Amino acid sequence: MKKIKNSILAIVIASLTLSSCTDNFEEINTDPNRLDAISPSTLLNPILYGVTNHNSYSAYFYRNAFLMQTIVPFPSDVEERYDRYHVTENIGTTMWNNHYRWLKNIEEMLVASEQAADPNYKAVALTLKAWCYANLVDCFGDIPFSEASKGELGITNPKFDDQREIYKTIFEYLEEANAIYDSNKKSNYTADLLYANDFTKWRKLTNSIHLRLLLQVSDAQPAISFQKINTMLTDAATYPIFESNADNAILINTGITPNITPWPRIQDFRGGARKLSTFFIDNLVAMDDPRLPLWATKAKKDNVEIGYKGIPSGFFGNESLIDYAPSEPNDAQAKTPMKNFIMTYAEIEFIKAELIQKGLIAGDAQSAYEKGIIAAIETWGVKVPTTYFENPKNKFNNTLEQIILHKYFALHFTDNQQWNNFRRTGYPSMPLVENIHNNGIMPSRYPYPPNIKQQNRNEYIKAVENMGGDDMNIKIWWDIN
Template sequence: MTENTGAGYWNNSYKWAKQIYEMKKSAVSSNDKNYEAIALVLNAWAYSNLTDTYGDVPFTEASRLDEGISQPKFDQQKNIYIQMLDDLKRANSLFVTTKTLTGPDLFYNANNDVNGITSWKKFCNSLSLRLLTRIMAKNGEVNVYERIQEIVNNPTVYPVFQSNSETAKLNITGVAPLMPPIARPQDFTTGRAASEFFVETLKGNNDPRMALFFSQAKNLQGSNIGYKGAPSGYAYGMVFDYQPSNMNQNLAKAPLNILVYPYAELQFILSELAFKGIISGNAQTFYENGVKATIEQWGSTMPSNYFSNPKVAYNGTLERIMLQKYVALFFVDQQQWFEKGGPDSRYFRTTGIAE
């Protein structure tokens, strides 16, 4: 770790935030409610990732250099979350679902299909549920349960994702300007290895996506020895008697989808909320919907006997829901890390177990 660790993500995020800020100003100036709403949604997405990564970050004074603010103050994470949730609620009320966009829409093609605006609205409310679930421990300081129930109990007013087809994603075609973010696939795997925890979890699941996600490990003679990851947090200088599995380089090649918010994630959120009695509904049904959706979103076929595997079957525990949610968040920016990346993550706080 150096003082520059994470600088690239920080700089890129604020570059995006500035573009979103200008988009919102333009939308307000032209009284375009849909673009204003989309700007609020994208702003909440960008800043939720920023604050979940770094904690307190510049927010209210960010992107305002033209106003003479060159050193914006750092806002408290709690206040950022409150404002993001208020912004998302306002965005939901702004969307005009009978009017298309005037410019290209790489997410939902809402410039050609009016249903794309409804999909944006579903993204908005699904994002609210992600953020509200992440701060459930703060219920009382913030009216978390009330806001969750308001969304879930009023699907006409607050629609959410209903299928994989509504997943928020960016389709990278490989045709300019939609080029892969990593120019050389070999750079995607340089200095990396698949984690032992993730590999062993998928092996235990008999997950049909193993070959899609990973390369096989090799022994010192260079022969394949199956899928075997590297332990997380191993000591510096540790010598392995094998070359661990790595990410499949094809994951970085076009065509590919950059997942922003998958439908499967929402199903696991609803499963957790039903498990805790915060919303009505069947936790097992939501759970199984999530497992099926995350397999199918990658183009794989859900095995007919998948839930006969005791390591995948719903067993009435929150640990099982959170573990399969963790699997579903693979390749969704930094969401896996936000859920399970350290001793303060939701996975450890929620289940009370350590890896």
């Protein structure tokens, strides 16, 4: 079996130090360079750390946050920026490289779990595989899948599979994972960074991701999706999902090497080049939301605080056009212990609220909506004010627009999920501003990275022909609105 790269192995070994010194390290044999000497558990922590930290650092902070009007570059004297819907062919390069890097190791984890006859680690690997491939499909469309990560078989130019077929297999992975978890089988391996080997919670994550993805593709295949959604929501014994914030899939960066935050310098999180948008700030102010001081600094004028005040997305010009220092991202979010979000209970309640509001499942939409907001706020360690739902901005009005607006804030710091929800629903309603590119139309996807076009050109051309192009306006298969 092939050797693991030294850089990966270094992270693997380092991840073991995150547990107490009494942990049993004898799961690693005398030859640490070979995969067949490493347990599936040893591979898990580096995968979790690598993907979640990328999604917080790059997928959210440098792409989603610009597209979804959280962050505005400042000063803004360069027109070609993502907040102005100017998407370059490099926008998704780190997303592509990071995910395929770790998908290779997820494949190794699958093999190791099968060799160890451990169904729980196989279920976790299938869940991670489904999650990572869904992330890639949702950003690019057709991608290498069935022939990906098979260089040892001589496949150096893998074909791009049709995104619909990939999603079909993703759902099969999640179905299989849910079915093979064994709650009676305990793990003696090093505790994983997410759930410390609690496979009951891992199973809930598997099904919660399944539910998220079913809703995401529901407009493209309503009959199939809603039938499965109803099955899952009415059979908790077979399909357990998140029930409270205790189930949240949030990886915490402790600050203890190697589990440090992805920001090499914490000042880069805020810095002088990033301000918060008026859309982001004004909505939180109108909601009287207790998360605002956790996420934003106060604006200043003449070095005196003037409350929370952002700048318009798409703003074009230098500092002289703004007579105050706008609110910035609060760097406390990036300091340890830092939260890296995969999925939370709040998202489950917002999914239910949307489905009920649309008349697709039975239940109380207001109750689900309020539970989603409460859970989302409490995830950040603060309480919901007793008068929160008396505020007209927060009082349930039974519209999808309101549900998705509050879900937008619940998804803060969660990879590309705000962008995914916007493409699917058209909400939240964000102001169009001057100096915006692409006729004010939100980009629908990332173009393929330049190196892929060069290194795998023949298969790239086939994929482009299948999708109808490779620009940012080519829609992902589930984006039919």
